Amino acid sequence: KAEREKEKEEAARLAEEKERRQFEMQIEMFRKLPNPAVFLDVEAEGENDPLRPAASLKPFRGRLVFELFRDVLPMTSENFRKLCTGELGNGLHFKGNHFHRIIPGFMAQAGDITHGDGTGGMSIYGPKFPDESFIHKHKWPGMLSMANSGPDSNGSQFYITLKKCNWLDGKHVVFGQIKDGLSTLMKIGKAGTKGEGMPKQLIRIVDCGEIDREAVESLRLEDRKKARRLGRGKSPSPIRKSERWLPGGSSSNGHEHQSKSDRDNRDHRDRERSRRRESTSSKAGSRSRSRSRRRDGGRRRNKSSRSRERERRRRRSSERRSSKKGSSRGKRRRTSRSSSR
Numbered sequence: 001k002a003e004r005e006k007e008k009e010e011a012a013r014l015a016e017e018k019e020r021r022q023f024e025m026q027i028e029m030f031r032k033l034p035n036p037a038v039f040l041d042v043e044a045e046g047e048n049d050p051l052r053p054a055a056s057l058k059p060f061r062g063r064l065v066f067e068l069f070r071d072v073l074p075m076t077s078e079n080f081r082k083l084c085t086g087e088l089g090n091g092l093h094f095k096g097n098h099f100h101r102i103i104p105g106f107m108a109q110a111g112d113i114t115h116g117d118g119t120g121g122m123s124i125y126g127p128k129f130p131d132e133s134f135i136h137k138h139k140w141p142g143m144l145s146m147a148n149s150g151p152d153s154n155g156s157q158f159y160i161t162l163k164k165c166n167w168l169d170g171k172h173v174v175f176g177q178i179k180d181g182l183s184t185l186m187k188i189g190k191a192g193t194k195g196e197g198m199p200k201q202l203i204r205i206v207d208c209g210e211i212d213r214e215a216v217e218s219l220r221l222e223d224r225k226k227a228r229r230l231g232r233g234k235s236p237s238p239i240r241k242s243e244r245w246l247p248g249g250s251s252s253n254g255h256e257h258q259s260k261s262d263r264d265n266r267d268h269r270d271r272e273r274s275r276r277r278e279s280t281s282s283k284a285g286s287r288s289r290s291r292s293r294r295r296d297g298g299r300r301r302n303k304s305s306r307s308r309e310r311e312r313r314r315r316r317s318s319e320r321r322s323s324k325k326g327s328s329r330g331k332r333r334r335t336s337r338s339s340s341r
Contacts, residue, residue: 034213035071037179038084040064040094041207044191057191057201062184064160065211066144066176073132075125076146076154076175082124083113083156084208092124092156098204101159102192108185109147109159109197110205118147121155128153131173138165142178142185162189 046059068077086093091113100118101109114120123129130152138145138161145168147157154173162185178185191201 033070036068036077036081037211037213038066038068038081038176039207039209039211040066040084040205042099042184042188042203043206044187044201044203046201059201060184060187061206062187063181064178064184065180067179068144068176069136069174072135073173073175075129076132076173079124079129079154079156080144080158080175081210083111085210086208088124092122094156094205094208096204096206098202099188099199101197102188102199102203103162103194103197104189104192105163106197107159107161107165108188108192109157111147111155111157113156118157121157123155128155130154132175134170134173136174137169138172138174140164142182143174144176144178145172145174148172160185160188162186 041061041063043061044057044059046057068081070077070081082088083092083094086095094111094113097110097113098116099108099110100112100116109118112118112120114122121127131146131148131154136143141162141164143161143165145159145161146154147159148154148171159172160178188203191199191203193200
């Protein structure tokens, strides 16, 4: 019996070691793959207030697109991706879930797939899984982070920041950022309340899944074109240009994995940007010169002419002083002669 028990324990240990090795190999494989993109299609019902019609909330529908940092956080990113696609079944799917907590100017929280009120949740690894890394920060609106009830208590609940939340750094795992749908996110933020964050209108996730990276990049290009048409001259994204997601890149070192055409496009954009900057600076210089001309009565005077005129005035004043001194000496001589006589 003792030998059989030892054999069983050894077999269980070997099986556990094999599972752990397979999981580590899978994690390493995920690190080498490009970062995935997922979408959440949200739909909000209207809310009528008969006492204040102006404060009534209109129904809306929109899409949120996120890049997941799988190169740095493969375990957390894969959990969210599979909950979006629903490929595992057994109720492990965000479809039909709703935002149960929204605080304006702070965050919007969802993902409770078991209870729907913020008290439950289930990950693809079990009820909870540990914190993977705190390398990414809550540095601007649209950061995707895991909601938890303490250290190493991640499940399926997540939240999206509506502003910079640096006090949450080191407590919650940030594993993605918004790539499209910032206006939809701001609408979601307006539907919340301060304090406990009870939503004023029901906002459900009607569909979700994985989306192609090239499709996301085309959405980004459409946003930039729309911004140019509106005269803003820049994309309405909160993501800095140095950290924007380029095709073939990743969240941490995007420029290293770019192809030659992508690098050429980036160089062309940089040249165009510098040319525009030079043209705007030259226009500003011409405006300031025209103002100085108006002040000088239409005469254009440069620095050398002003210095010459200054020198001329100095010479005249010195000549006047010397002439005054000479006249005073002659007067003194005449008075001294008359007194001697």
